[in-house]
Amino acid sequence: MIVRILSICLALIGGVASVAQAQDGPLRIEITEGVIEPLPFAVPSFQPESGDAGQMAVDLARVVSEDLVGSGLFREVPASAYISTVSDFNAPIQYADWKAINAQALITGAVSVSGNTLNVKFRLYDVFSGAELGSGLQFAGTVDGWRRMAHKVADAVYSRITGEGGYFDSRVVYVSETGPKDDRAKRLAVMDYDGANVRYLTDSSSIVLAPRFSPSGDRILYTSYESGFPRIYVLDIGSVQRRVLESAEGTMSFAPRFSPSGNTVVYSLTQGGNTDIFTMDIGTGQSTRLTNTPAIETAPSYSPDGSRIVFESDRSGSQQLYVMPASGGEATRISFGEGRYGTPVWSPRGDLVAFTKQNKGRFHIGVMRLDGSEERLLTASFLDEGPTWAPNGRVIMFARETQGAGGASSLYSVDISGRNLKPVRTQEGGSDPSWSPLQK
Amino acid sequence: MNRILTATLLIAALAVSACTNPDRFGADGMNNGAANGAGLNGGIVPGSVNDPASTAYFQQAIGDRVLFLIDQSTLTPEGQATLDGQAAWLNTNTDYQAVIEGHADEQGTREYNLALGARRANAAREYLLSRGIAASRLRVVSYGKERPIEICSNEACYAKNRRAVTVLAGGLTS
Incomplete structure (x- = not known):
């Protein structure tokens, strides 16, 4: 019995692999086709082209590999399988040697260090076509920022093979959490998308919630109880200077998000127990009301072109998703499935909205089209919430809280196909992630 | 002497009530220190749960x-x-x-x-x-x-x- 199941599995993998190899066209992963078998690649250690670049050459190749493998679309052929090595960045490639170990893509690189400047070159080869895919690229950066160079190489590889934008050279701002449920300390932190280079932006003396990146990635909006009441702050990541966006005495403001221009904030304001959606011009502080109902209306998110806003409202009696013009006005309900829908976030590609769904005591992260069609639930657990999109609109990060007295929150990511669900490495607990745009 | 003591206790009790968030530390904390007592001369200790004008009384007796x-x-x-x-x-x-x-x-x-x-x-x-x-x-x-x-x-x-x-x-x- 066991033998039979094993042979079926092997046959399946063999079949998929042979289909991939039979392709005539260039090396390509069609993400929308549903990738079952990750594409095998080899990334030998980069060539050190200056005396002190040896360790960097090894580390760069390792991070490139971690990025690609972490996407779930690629599989690394281990160095132990290599037949030939790459000892010169400019030497011709022995395609037969890489074909023999089924490395369909080969990534080579070279690195040199000069003072605090790092130069990284790379080439991508389509092994089965026996040709370079795209032309070689060169990146310059600082030695301290070496991981970004690796992410840029990985983004270029990902982009050339999938035809989609990359997402590795990006950051995530989130709420770092420590302590038990009834005395939890929260502070803002920013890190690389893969959990490296964590930096704390606030201390934990006040509750902080739901940071959101600006479209240029240089500022964040968040909610803090610093004044004793929830207020929205805008913080410059470089200088860590922050200022409050004033709101009237006796009100609460929260759930802020930038407009695509970065000049306007859309947010929730609570007055007399009622929560509506407003916008505020960050420069002038002038606010404009967008909704005016006795319902709870919150979690607004702009469309990428800035013309519309998706938000949640319980005006029908339970939490549901609505779309309205960015200037307010009539809203159209888009969620009609079983259960409650909240925290909608418009995808950077404009095609989908990610949301949190509660149904029958379970929480899900899901996506649907803007007309509410093609709803797809990607996760299920005791408590998943707060999705945020990778810059290319292909991956979603969210927070998962475990059940019970020892419950804790941590970050996860998942493909919009529902595959490749995995924890995101953080030093402490984490919640409310917000993914930055691709760095420039 | 007695008046000074009473005043001190009153201030202490108020300090406790002003700083204590019952959600964080539990309302039981109010019973420590000056609370809970038929104290001086059989009277009511100001600030204790038996003092109807106290925060402790509000929290516990009123709710x-x-x-x-x-x-x-x-x-x-x-x-x-x-x-x-x-x-x-x-x-x-x-x-x-x-x-x-x-x-x-x-x-x-x-x-x-x-x-x-x-x-x-x-x-x-x-x-x-x-x-x-x-x-x-x-x-x-x-x-x-x-x-x-x-x-x-x-x-x-x-x-x-x-x-x-x-x-x-x-x-x-x-």
């Missing part, structure tokens, strides 16, 4: 919180009775102001729960206003699901977390 049903902000009959007691107390002890803190259980998304907690705090505030408390004495804030007092993940805990707590401030207007 500083009202509870809500799942995803509801409508006051229950029990909640209304508690708020009637709070209103009577506040009408007597006019030196005090209050912040009404609204809370939600963990079943719900963060933003929604903030708004739901605000609805609950506001329902309590509106009720107190209807019983003659001046609007200037009552502020509201919502903590959503950020400050649970019970940490299990079932209804026994959730029922206690869905609350609006009247937290007193002031009381020493000289």
